[in-house]
Amino acid sequence: MAVGNSPATEWRAIQNLEELVASTVRPWTELPTNTVEEFHRDGVVVLRQAFTEWVEPLRVGLQRNLENPERFAFPCESISEDESGRFFDSYCNWQLIPEYLRFVLSSPAAAIAAQLMRSDTAQFFHDHAFSKEQGTSKATPWHHDLPYYCVEGKQTASIYVALDSIPVETGVRFLKGSHQGGKTYRPRNFASGTEYDSADNSLASVPEIDDDGKNIFVEPLKPGDALCFDFRTLHGTTSSPIEKRRRAFSTRWLGDDVRYLERQGETSPPLNDLGLRSGDAMRPDLFPVLWPLSHK
Numbered sequence: 001m002a003v004g005n006s007p008a009t010e011w012r013a014i015q016n017l018e019e020l021v022a023s024t025v026r027p028w029t030e031l032p033t034n035t036v037e038e039f040h041r042d043g044v045v046v047l048r049q050a051f052t053e054w055v056e057p058l059r060v061g062l063q064r065n066l067e068n069p070e071r072f073a074f075p076c077e078s079i080s081e082d083e084s085g086r087f088f089d090s091y092c093n094w095q096l097i098p099e100y101l102r103f104v105l106s107s108p109a110a111a112i113a114a115q116l117m118r119s120d121t122a123q124f125f126h127d128h129a130f131s132k133e134q135g136t137s138k139a140t141p142w143h144h145d146l147p148y149y150c151v152e153g154k155q156t157a158s159i160y161v162a163l164d165s166i167p168v169e170t171g172v173r174f175l176k177g178s179h180q181g182g183k184t185y186r187p188r189n190f191a192s193g194t195e196y197d198s199a200d201n202s203l204a205s206v207p208e209i210d211d212d213g214k215n216i217f218v219e220p221l222k223p224g225d226a227l228c229f230d231f232r233t234l235h236g237t238t239s240s241p242i243e244k245r246r247r248a249f250s251t252r253w254l255g256d257d258v259r260y261l262e263r264q265g266e267t268s269p270p271l272n273d274l275g276l277r278s279g280d281a282m283r284p285d286l287f288p289v290l291w292p293l294s295h296k
């Protein structure tokens with residue numbers, strides 16, 4: 001099985017994407033002002049039961065992904081043969097898995113992302129599904145997402161929907177305020193923890209983080225709760241063993257100020273064939289603008 005950035009299947013599967021986007025409606029859900037303020041202050045916030053009705057369909061979609069990883073885009077197993085459990089992730093499958101597509105095009109995620117980013121628009125970047133199975137003791141290495149991506153900007157949001165109950169011991173931990181630290185850290189491979197090769201000498205190594213420190217944000221989650229975080233917020237997990245499987249489905253959103261950035265090394269997803277130059281807007285034919293609605 002491929003580890004990481006290998007495109008098992010072409011992710012751009014839909015021919016009439018613009019028509020499809022125009023024929024779907026995404027609901028508005030108003031976020032309280034203090035939620036948006038918290039997101040900007042801490043770089044992370046939890047939305048309780050914002051996606052309850054999406055849990056079952058997303059579990060069905062993720063099951064397709066887990067059962068036949070090679071039929072989908074960019075499958076990744078991060079557990080080696082001498083470790084126990086399974087840590088699977090896969091991204092850019094929204095055009096291939098109908099339940100993911102419905103979530104992207106019809107859930108309140110687009111409107112929620114726009115509000116959190118304080119952006120007039122929410123452009124969809126990609127989906128990212130995760131599953132850690134019972135008996136897995138693999139930590140997710142501390143990292144932030146922005147340097148993995150071929151984009152630059154401050155108006156960004158990930159919406160990570162819990163598909164199982166996740167206790168604090170095994171939940172994703174965030175370093176509050178780290179989105180405003182001004183530093184960008186080298187991406188790390190989830191399987192080995194080693195840093196990606198990059199010719200960009202401005203990238204520092206992720207510092208040692210006390211995962212129980214006073215600036216750590218971690219919350220127990222129920223299915224349908226969502227962690228929302230800035231692409232610059234540092235996050236990771238401990239190696240506490242997973243007692244019950246823990247699945248999550250994340251969508252990544254771009255706001256008004258985000259532009260394409262040609263990175264000097266590997267990116268993940270490895271979207272290097274977009275025909276763009278640094279500073280260009282991300283192509284709306286591949287990354288649809290889902291908020292505001294194009295028809296009212």
Ligand SMILES: O=C(O)CCC(=O)C(=O)O
Pocket residue numbers: 128130140145158160172235237248250
């Ligand atoms: O679920 C995890 O352990 C990792 C999640 C993560 O790193 C992400 O959503 O960016």
